[in-house]
Amino acid sequence: MASPNRIGFPLTPRRSPRALVLRDLSPEEAGAAIDWSGWYLPDDAERPDKVGRSEVVRLLLSVIAQLARERGWADLYAGTGHFFAWVRSEPFVRVLPDLYVLDHRPLPPIPRQWQTWLSGHRPPRFALEVVAGDWRRMYEDAPAKYWQLGCPELLLFDPEAAAARAPLAEERVPLQLYRRDADGTYLRVHGSGDPVWIEALDAHLVVLKDGPHPTLRVARSSRATDLVPAEEEALRAEGEARALEQRARVAEQRARAAAEARVRELEARVRDLEARVTRR
Known part of the structure; x- marks a missing residue:
């Protein structure tokens, strides 16, 4: 009792x-x-500063946009900065993914909080959480929360584990992917620094350490060399390709003009020789 x-x-x-x-x-x-009180996330909750978080998110959003452009996915939407709540009687029981992907582009205005009990409000197809602060609690709580939210895929990216020259705590790994199984079970299907395949993107996510902080990029295959460029990188490459094509076109036109001028010059010499022979 x-x-x-x-x-x-x-x-x-x-x-x-x-x-x-x-x-x-x-x-x-x-x-x-x-x-539910341990899972409350108020509007003014202090979130721990995440190493390189803004750059990770900005770059990955741009890369996903370019991937969608390459594959003609006009309806796919990737966003950030929005809450997802799933308990109608507890609106502060929610998550704030660093990045999320929806199968269908929502009509504006996009709500600050998605509430999955409302029509048209669905869990994300994929969510990314950048680990910071109390990493043990995040490792433990995040999968449980996203499982209850109904998110099919959750990726935990631990930049400190990715950047460490020596192993940190045994449990810490750069990438952990949780995926909902056919029977509803949430399983950790990946736990290492190797490239990981994401169903929602039909592509791999890989950890790169080129800059001051580790970042995530999308690769078309498990090889980290086949990277999808960010939109700005793709536009720059397209601009360089157009400039190169224009220079090649100008060079071809100049070569053609020079050849035609040479032909005209030779023809003029021939006519001059013919005229001299006729006068004799």
Whole structure:
């Protein structure tokens, strides 16, 4: 029996929402209230500064846009800075992915918070969380939250683990991918620094360490050499290709003009010789 509280009413046993993911509930727990308070994310919540987060997100959004352009995915949408809530009675039980992908481009205006119990509000097809702060808690809580949200794929990117010259804690790895199985189980299908295939993108994500902080890029294959350029890189390459083509065209026109001038010069000499012969 539950212990009484100070005003004489029995306390309702409360269970953690994490228990919904990690183990089956006993009959007693199944009827208990859920204590969601540990998962509240208020508007003014302080999020730990994430090493190179803004650059990781900016670059990856640009690369995904270029990938969609290459493949003609006009309806795919990748965004950042929006909450996702899934418990109607607990609107502050939510996540704020660093980057997310939707199968269908939403009509503007995009809500600051997606609420999956509303029509047209769906969980993301893919979500990225950049690990910072209390990494142990993030490693433990994030999969449980995104499983309950209904997100099919979650990638945890740990920049500190990716940048470390020597191994950190044994559990820390640059990339962890969780994927919802056919029976609804959330499984960790990848846990290393190697390229990882993302179903939602039909491409691989790879860790690059070229700059001051590790970043993520999209590769068309598991080889990190076949990278999809960012939009600005693609536009620059297209501009350089057009400039090269223009220079080649100008050079060809000049060569043709020079050849034609040479032909005209030879023809004029021939006519001059013919005229001299006729006068004799």
